[in-house]
Amino acid sequence: MTPRIPSSSREVVLARYPRGMPQVGDFDLVERPLRAPRTGEILVRNTYMSLDPVVRVRLTEGGGGYPSPITPGSTLDGWAIGHVMESSAVGFAAGDVVLQRFGWRDFAVLDTTTTNWGDPVVVPIDDVRTESRYLGPLGPSGLTSWAGLLRVAALAPGDVVFVSGAAGAVGSLVVQLAVARGHQVIGSAGSAAKVAYLTERLGAAAAFDYHDGPVVERLRDSAPTGIDVYFDNVGGEHLEAALDVMNPGGRVALCGQISQYNAMDGSQRGPSNLFLATVKGLTLRGFLARMFASDLATFQDEVAAMMANGAVTSAETVRHGLDAAPQALVDLLGGGNVGKMLVCLD
Numbered sequence: 414m415t416p417r418i419p420s421s422s423r424e425v426v427l428a429r430y431p432r433g434m435p436q437v438g439d440f441d442l443v444e445r446p447l448r449a450p451r452t453g454e455i456l457v458r459n460t461y462m463s464l465d466p467v468v469r470v471r472l473t474e475g476g477g478g479y480p481s482p483i484t485p486g487s488t489l490d491g492w493a494i495g496h497v498m499e500s501s502a503v504g505f506a507a508g509d510v511v512l513q514r515f516g517w518r519d520f521a522v523l524d525t526t527t528t529n530w531g532d533p534v535v536v537p538i539d540d541v542r543t544e545s546r547y548l549g550p551l552g553p554s555g556l557t558s559w560a561g562l563l564r565v566a567a568l569a570p571g572d573v574v575f576v577s578g579a580a581g582a583v584g585s586l587v588v589q590l591a592v593a594r595g596h597q598v599i600g601s602a603g604s605a606a607k608v609a610y611l612t613e614r615l616g617a618a619a620a621f622d623y624h625d626g627p628v629v630e631r632l633r634d635s636a637p638t639g640i641d642v643y644f645d646n647v648g649g650e651h652l653e654a655a656l657d658v659m660n661p662g663g664r665v666a667l668c669g670q671i672s673q674y675n676a677m678d679g680s681q682r683g684p685s686n687l688f689l690a691t692v693k694g695l696t697l698r699g700f701l702a703r704m705f706a707s708d709l710a711t712f713q714d715e716v717a718a719m720m721a722n723g724a725v726t727s728a729e730t731v732r733h734g735l736d737a738a739p740q741a742l743v744d745l746l747g748g749g750n751v752g753k754m755l756v757c758l759d
């Protein structure tokens with residue numbers, strides 16, 4: 414039976430700028446009219462949406478330096494997977510599964526005539542390449558892990574690798590990619606259960622809960638010969654500790670700074686020991702996944718093959734229904750996820 418074309422869509426809208434940790438009351442769920450797709454457009458029903466920490470930065474007045482700030486009254490956006498319900502576009506047919514950036518709503522009418530990062534693309538689905546994994550290890554999160562470790566940090570034989578936020582979407586794939594290449598990997602995360610997950614399930618040589626004392630002491634205990642690569646998901650005290658413990662010539666992939674995202678109003682904490690980068694000849698390089706868009710197919714083929722042979726596993730924390738999305742964001746920022754945090758909209 415052909416699904417009924419909706420005349421409106423529920424959307425999550427920013428009600429007011431959060432102060433510190435967001436609250437559910439900072440968001441509204443509203444119903445907005447939906448028009449039929451015009452030439453070059455498709456109507457999509459979202460099945461999964463991704464929860465991404467950077468949304469918190471975009472919810473800061475001025476946008477925290479990140480492109481496309483979200484202002485009160487506007488609908489949030491972010492990565493999503495959906496099914497094409499109706500197409501007026503070449504290359505898209507009803508039933509196609511598309512990856513795109515119009516999450517935080519049940520339905521969306523999308524332009525297909527441009528090819529910017531995040532514009533809709535049809536993705537193939539099979540036992541390994543499942544819908545939800547296109548938001549995790551086979552999608553933008555996974556590309557972040559792969560490109561950050563291999564291209565930005567330029568992982569080299571023998572490197573000892575430290576990963577913060579190691580039990581999350583990006584971190585858990587970084588750990589597994591490095592372990593699969595034979596590296597000694599140290600992970601940090603926010604609970605004993607996550608620490609056990611890293612050492613017992615993902616193959617990390619050591620892991621610690623960063624709540625259990627100064628990060629620099631925990632890291633020194635875990636990496637007595639120092640570290641050569643630091644994949645930084647957290648910033649703040651973690652970055653400072655990594656600079657302290659890093660061996661000469663070490664590399665830092667500056668992926669994210671989640672410990673600072675609730676303080677983007679100007680009270681962020683930077684590392685006080687940056688001079689060590691000079692003394693030790695370190696390389697610190699920031700990046701966004703979109704800067705490696707041309708590697709997407711290469712990365713997907715590699716990680717899909719690793720998933721098919723069991724070298725990479727993927728954890729998901731899934732909430733249900735659009736009305737659960739604001740709480741899911743709060744929980745993501747508070748560490749309530751293992752692996753990829755998703756909302757299922759089906």
Ligand code: NDP
Pocket residue numbers: 464465466467553554557578579580581582583584601602603604607623646647667668669670671672673700701702703745746747748749750752753754
């Ligand atoms: P995660 O799945 O890792 O979820 C976020 C995790 O951050 C939480 O589960 C929590 O885990 C941890 N966390 C929260 N607050 C703190 C804190 N104060 N100190 C230490 N850890 C904290 O999210 P993602 O994998 O999607 O993202 C990880 C990082 O990568 C983020 O910084 C994000 O912005 C960045 N990123 C960058 C991209 C890029 O293109 N450069 C693209 C995608 C993500 P715990 O229980 O361990 O505290």
